[in-house]
Amino acid sequence: MVPPALTEKLDPHRVSMRVTDAARSRCVALQGTVGKAASCGIYAQRPSVCRDVVPAWEFGAASAQCDKARIGHGMKPLTAADWLDPGVVPQSA
């Protein structure tokens, strides 16, 4: 469950995450610097809307929402190559 203190009332039946920067809609739970190193401070408790948006290509599929968010913060959309594990050494034949 999302910590109630991090939410604000939208209407009698819904809440949303509070924001710390209304102009950029920066979620109060976001930690770090977008474009450098950022993460969700309540990842295991994040709301369902956040669980529904997976990073583009993490599981082999594009994500228009992910692309839009990254472009909105001045970053390039992710590609499948972004998920290659640099720690994996290819097996020789």
Ligand code: SF4
């Ligand atoms: S995943 Fe959701 S709750 Fe977590 S920082 Fe992003 S918008 Fe906020």
